[in-house]
Amino acid sequence: MSMIHGGSDSGPTPLHDFSTNANPLPAPASLSLALQQADRRRYPDPQYLSLRHHLAGAHGVDVARILPTSGGAEAIRRLSLAALLQGLREVWVPAPGFGDYAAAAQALGLTVQPYADVAQLLQGLTQQAMVWLCEPCNPTGASLGSAEIAAVAARAGLVVLDRAYEPLRLQGEAPAVPANCWQLHCPNKALGHTGVRAAYLIAPDDGALTQRLRGLAASWVLSAEGQVLLMQLHQPEIQAWLADSRTQLQLWTAQQRAMLGRLDWQQRESCTPFWLARPPQALPELRSHGIKLRDATSFGLPGWVRIAALPPQSQLALKERLQ
Ligand SMILES: Cc1ncc(COP(=O)(O)O)c(C=O)c1O
Numbered sequence: 001m002s003m004i005h006g007g008s009d010s011g012p013t014p015l016h017d018f019s020t021n022a023n024p025l026p027a028p029a030s031l032s033l034a035l036q037q038a039d040r041r042r043y044p045d046p047q048y049l050s051l052r053h054h055l056a057g058a059h060g061v062d063v064a065r066i067l068p069t070s071g072g073a074e075a076i077r078r079l080s081l082a083a084l085l086q087g088l089r090e091v092w093v094p095a096p097g098f099g100d101y102a103a104a105a106q107a108l109g110l111t112v113q114p115y116a117d118v119a120q121l122l123q124g125l126t127q128q129a130m131v132w133l134c135e136p137c138n139p140t141g142a143s144l145g146s147a148e149i150a151a152v153a154a155r156a157g158l159v160v161l162d163r164a165y166e167p168l169r170l171q172g173e174a175p176a177v178p179a180n181c182w183q184l185h186c187p188n189k190a191l192g193h194t195g196v197r198a199a200y201l202i203a204p205d206d207g208a209l210t211q212r213l214r215g216l217a218a219s220w221v222l223s224a225e226g227q228v229l230l231m232q233l234h235q236p237e238i239q240a241w242l243a244d245s246r247t248q249l250q251l252w253t254a255q256q257r258a259m260l261g262r263l264d265w266q267q268r269e270s271c272t273p274f275w276l277a278r279p280p281q282a283l284p285e286l287r288s289h290g291i292k293l294r295d296a297t298s299f300g301l302p303g304w305v306r307i308a309a310l311p312p313q314s315q316l317a318l319k320e321r322l323q
Contacts, residue, residue: 004298006306030235079184142270149178159181190242
């Protein structure tokens with residue numbers, strides 16, 4: 001199966017890539033240096049003990065609850081397989097939503113149930129169901145309230161909160177995480193290093209499903225540089241850079257939305273630096289001009305694109321091409 005994703009494709013790197021949700025700001029020198037210095041000559045600790053201690057400390061949870069994964073995509077596959085082995089048969093996915101949830105479920109023969117909103121989700125939920133909540137959601141940039149998430153968590157067999165874009169939330173507060181929820185943290189997007197395949201799960205406890213997840217992991221599931229990226233995430237200078245990034249992205253988002261508004265684009269609300277937008281007419285050829293947008297047809301939204309905020313010079317390039 002070939003998944004459709006924004007960002008890199010088989011062609012040359014776009015000059016102005018509005019199709020990726022990755023932070024476009026240059027990473028701090030300390031992060032680049034740490035990654036360069038990752039020790040690739042030997043295996044990482046197969047238990048990732050110091051990394052897990054570090055992440056457990058940052059989140060205030062027990063070390064046994066931290067599971068490193070080779071990116072969020074790998075975590076989604078592994079959790080879906082573990083859910084199947086635990087006897088769950090149905091997977092509820094946000095629609096529109098990140099395509100890997102449904103792809104992972106389909107590949108395992110699980111029944112996929114798309115949901116448009118929490119009301120629809122609550123109507124159909126049983127203890128046999130696994131639910132993906134994307135918070136804030138890709139591609140919409142929508143966010144649920146704590147009460148809605150708590151209601152879902154009270155009904156489903158397994159709830160996973162994908163927090164890939166939490167560090168890029170530009171408005172509002174992160175909702176509370178119910179005690180029985182799994183959390184997926186994929187910081188490579190906020191850190192502008194999507195080529196580093198590294199993420200981690202926080203399990204609600206060290207129960208049977210957590211042990212199954214651990215048993216299903218390949219040995220050394222996280223590369224040397226993946227380990228470094230996750231170790232860097234909670235460093236004060238990296239968190240300060242993330243805060244500065246959010247301020248900058250707020251400004252670029254406002255500018256870009258205003259520019260598209262003047263060109264009569266329809267634009268949905270979003271709390272992230274990416275959002276769904278619909279041009280007033282078919283788009284001109286952009287890719288050969290070094291500009292890329294994420295066509296939203298695969299999200300069930302033909303005629304729409306997902307667009308991310310980029311610096312003014314990229315906005316100008318897009319504007320000139322659109323005009
Ligand atoms: C919502 C969401 N979750 C998870 C992922 C997986 O990212 P990665 O495998 O790079 O951690 C993505 C990637 O686009 C995403 O958008």
